[in-house]
Amino acid sequence: MTVQQSKSRAKELIFLKKLLSIYGDLPRQRINTGIINKLYNELLGLITGELACDAGSLFVIDRETGSPVFTAVKGGDESLVGKKLEKGKGIVGKVADTGAGYLAKDASKDPVWMGEVSSGKGFATTDIMACPIKYGNDVIGVIEVLNKKKGMFNRQDMKRLLQLSPHISVFMKYLIDELEQQRFINMQTRLYELSMLLNSNLDTKAIVTNAIKAIVSLVHADVGSLLLVDKEKQELFFEVALGDSEKVLKEMRLKFGQGIAGWVAQQKKPLVVNDTSKDERFFKKADQKTGFVTKNILCVPVLSKGEVIGVIQAINKSDGLFTKRDLELLTSLADQVAIALENASLHEELKRTFLEVVESLAEAIEKRDPYTGGHTKRVVKYSLMIADQMGIEGDERDRLKMAALLHDVGKIGIDDSILRKPAILDDAEFEKMKEHPSIGADILGKIPQIKNIIPGILYHHEWYNGRGYPDGLSGQSLPLVARIISIADTYDAMTTDRPYRKALTPEFALAELKKFSGTQFDPAYVEAFVKAFEKQK
Ligand SMILES: [Fe+2]
Ligand SMILES: [Fe+2]
Known part of the structure; x- marks a missing residue:
């Protein structure tokens, strides 16, 4: 080993020692994006110090696109961090693509240099040196240093940087993997949250709105929307539109084949348009009406059994362009949205059918009386x-409606001789008649899905003061639904003909309700009924 070699080896060891001190006891602590950025900065600081220069940038190569990404900037424009360079362009792009170092002793005369991006505003670049950071055969990053303090960068400096690069490479690989893992965990968490959301009990509107929000953040888009298909008219309409344009968009409809969403619906194929100004399919009117500027779009069909039921759009990628990975992610999410939409419409249909069955059942019972x-x-x-x-x-109103429909279902178990008696019932008959709320509750108790309407049925003849039947409940312990039905039921009984008397007038019946307010009825609801009546007049 020559003196020169041993000197250089000693310097390398010192660098390694400094590098290791940056690691510190890192592996044991939880590393986050902030720490990772700080470490990149420290690494770059170490390198620029080592090479005695004013400024430099550290780039990580985006694995998917091959573009160098500004990851740390020293001495220049720090706002460049996060920005991507075009693959293969400029000195850094060339170094990343060829895997060979590059020296530019006079930047201004260099044919490859693209001055505006590598140094930033207000910075005069004199000389440049860029070196690839390889991990195995892959270039995972590029170090670019600018303006050597004394003299210009030379072959000796390049040799030195190349000598240090294996150490830099291990360090960078560690940071890249950490970040990737963190992104992966974040994405998994969000996907998990999304699937929980899609399977939740919220109403459809809330589910799809939140789903679109989650999707937009997963693919890093600024806004997004869900359009649904109007099958009859073969048109798309906006069900969800995030951002300020919702109102305008909701009035808009797209024919199948019209615009990018229309194309996607017609072709049943996903589409990425990374420059809308160059795509003829792009429907300019939407932007003209909303004032929004659509730069790029990721658009996928929502398919159910091979049929298009909607289209999801993610608009304006916040960091660069939409990638194949975004497209795959959105396509798989669209399947989940499809399932959620199917479930919701199935649920709605089931609810409607059930209500129809209940209505006809209630009617059939009534025919006996x-x-x-x-x-x-x-x-x-x-x-x-x-x-x-x-x-x-919401649910409470639905429950009230169902309970009101079925409140007298127990009359099915009351003998015709009592139920159809054209005169006032005697005491024994009345006692029998009083069983109908319990009979009704028994019958419905066998259907688990409607268990929650039973209190409304069982207690619709209770009194607010506890003098009713079957259990003598009173005040607030009486279910709200039962308190309401009691008023509605009594009012109707008074205002219709009975075998033993003619119908009473509404005015008289309302006066009676008020008279028994606080004894038979809950005063708050009597008042509400009277008010609602006046409104109707
Ligand atoms: Fe009743
Ligand atoms: Fe009734």
Whole structure:
């Protein structure tokens, strides 16, 4: 070993020692993106110090596209971090592609140099040296250093940087893998959250809106939308449109074949358009109307049993261009959205069918009692008037409607001689009649899906003061639905003809409700009913 060689070896060992001190006890601590960025900066600082120069940049090569990405910048424009260079362009692109180092002693005269990107604004570049960082045969990064403090970069400097590059390579590989793993974990977490969301009990609208938000963030797009198919008209309409343009977009429809979404719907194929200005299929009117600028689009069909039911669009990739990986990811997510949409429509249909069955059942029961024709329907109507006045909505309103429809279902178990008696019932008969809420609850108790409407049926003859039947419940312990049906039921009984008396007038019936407010009825709901009635007038 010559003196020169041993000097150089000693310097290398010193560099390695410094590099190792940057690692510190890293492997034991949890590393995050912030730490990784800091480490890249320290690494670059170490290299520029080692080569005695003013500035430099560290690039990681994007595995998918081969583009060098600014990962750390020293002495220049730090806002460049995160920006991608075009593959193969400039000194850095050339070094990344060829895997060979590059020296430019006078940058301004260099044919390969693209000054504007490598140094940033307000920085005068004199000489440049760029060196590939290889891991095995792959170039995983490029180090570019600028403006040697004394003299110019020369072959000796290049040799030195190449000598250090295996150490730099191991360090960078570690950081790249860490970051990748972290991205992978993040993506898995988000995908998991998304699949939980798609299978959740929220309403369809909330599910698809949140799903589009999650999808947009997964592919790093600025905005996104879901268009659904109007089968009859062969058109697409916006079901979800993120961003400020929602209102305008919702009024817009696209024919099959029109625009990129229309093309995707017609062809049943996904599409990436990375420059909309150069694609004839792009529908300019949407941007003209909203003032939004669509630069690039990733668009995939939502397919159910081979049929297009919708289209998902991710618009404007926030970091570069949409890739094949984004396309694959979005395609697989579209399948999940399809399942969620199918489930939702199945659920809606089931609910509708069930309600229809219940309605016809209620009607069939009513036919046995000739005096109460239309009673059920009116009790439903009055109950919902109270609900709407009180702002009761969603599931609770659905439950009330169902309970009102079925409140007298137990009359099925009451003998005709009692049910159809054209006179006032005697005590024994009345006792029998009082069993109908319990009979109804028993019958419906056998259907698990509607268990939650039973309280409304069982307690619709209870009184607010506890003097009703079957259990003598009172006040707030009485289910809300039962308190409402009780008012609706009594009002209808008073305002229809009975075998033993004529119908009473609405005014009289309302006065009676008020009179028994606080004893038989919950005052708040009587008041709501009266108000709703006045409104209708
Ligand atoms: Fe009843
Ligand atoms: Fe009734």
